[in-house]
Amino acid sequence: MLLSSPAPVPAPTTQRLALGVSYNGRAYDGWQSQPSGRTVQDQLELALTRFSGQPETINTLCAGRTDAGVHGLMQVVHFDTALERPENAWVRGTNSFLPDDIAVQWARQVPHRFHARASARSRRYAYVLHESPVRPSVEAGQVGWVFRPLSLEAMQEAAQTLIGEHDFTSFRAARCQAHSPVKHLLRVDISRRSSYWRFEFEASAFLHHMIRNIMGCLIAIGNGNRPPAWMAEVLQARSRDAAAPTFSPDGLYFLGPVYDADFGLPERTPAFDWLP
Incomplete structure (x- = not known):
C-alpha cells in the first residue's frame, strides 16, 4: 500500500x-x-x-x-x-x-x-535656512545658516531654470547609485518668515545630494556671488565641478512621498506644522 x-x-x-x-x-x-x-x-x-x-x-x-x-x-x-x-x-x-x-x-x-x-508618484523635501549674523544655537542641527542677506527674486528666477525634466548630473554626488541622472523636478517654492527661509522641492525622484547641491547654487545666487543665469550654465554643463559646494545637511527635511489617493495614506504629519 x-x-x-x-x-x-x-x-x-x-x-x-x-x-x-x-x-x-x-x-x-x-x-x-x-x-x-x-x-x-x-x-x-x-x-x-x-x-x-x-x-x-x-x-x-x-x-x-x-x-x-x-x-x-x-x-x-x-x-x-x-x-x-x-x-x-x-x-x-x-x-x-x-x-x-x-x-x-x-x-x-x-x-x-x-x-x-x-x-510613490513624487517625493517632497524642504530646506529650512536661518539668515542671521550669528550662527544658530537652540536650533543647531535643525536649520542651515547663512550670514549674508539673500535675494528672494534672484533665487526664484534661478530656481525656475530647474523646473521640468533635465539631466541633473551637475547636482549629483559622486557616490550616487541612481541608474539615470534624468529627473523631473515638479516645483521649487521659496518663502521667508522673519529670518527663516523655507525652500520646498518636489520631484519624481532625487539624486544623492541633489537638493544640497542645488541649495549651494541658490545661496551663491541669492547672496550676489553669482547671477541668476548661472544656474542654467551649471545645469547645461552636466558636470559636478560646475556647481557650488554641497551645502550643510542640517536644515534638510524629507517631507515624504505622494501616493495615489486610493491607498488612503496621510499626506502629512503634525510635524509639518512645527516646521518654519
Whole structure:
C-alpha cells in the first residue's frame, strides 16, 4: 500500500503594513541600515521586531533614503507580517521601543500591490535656512545658516531654470547609485518668515545630494556671488565641478512621498506644522 505524501502546510496569511515615521537625523548615519547600527532603519527594525515578539527580524522598505544629519517628517515604509494587531497598537507599541528622536506617526494596512518606493508618484523635501549674523544655537542641527542677506527674486528666477525634466548630473554626488541622472523636478517654492527661509522641492525622484547641491547654487545666487543665469550654465554643463559646494545637511527635511489617493495614506504629519 502506497502512503500518500503529507499535504503541504499553507503559508501563514500575511498583511502588508505601511508606517509614517518622523525622526531627527542628527544622531544617525542616515536612513539605510549599516553595520554600525546607528541608522534610523536599524533603530526602527529593532523596535518593530521587539514589539512583534517574533524571532525573525522585521525588514522594511522605505520611500526614499536620507543621508546622515538629514531629518524626516514623514518617511514611509512598508513590511509584511503575519502578526495581527490594531493599527494604533503598531504605533504605540513600536514607539515604546524607539529612542526619543524617532517616532512612528501612523500605521495603515495596505494592499500587497503597495510598495513604499515604487508606488510613490513624487517625493517632497524642504530646506529650512536661518539668515542671521550669528550662527544658530537652540536650533543647531535643525536649520542651515547663512550670514549674508539673500535675494528672494534672484533665487526664484534661478530656481525656475530647474523646473521640468533635465539631466541633473551637475547636482549629483559622486557616490550616487541612481541608474539615470534624468529627473523631473515638479516645483521649487521659496518663502521667508522673519529670518527663516523655507525652500520646498518636489520631484519624481532625487539624486544623492541633489537638493544640497542645488541649495549651494541658490545661496551663491541669492547672496550676489553669482547671477541668476548661472544656474542654467551649471545645469547645461552636466558636470559636478560646475556647481557650488554641497551645502550643510542640517536644515534638510524629507517631507515624504505622494501616493495615489486610493491607498488612503496621510499626506502629512503634525510635524509639518512645527516646521518654519
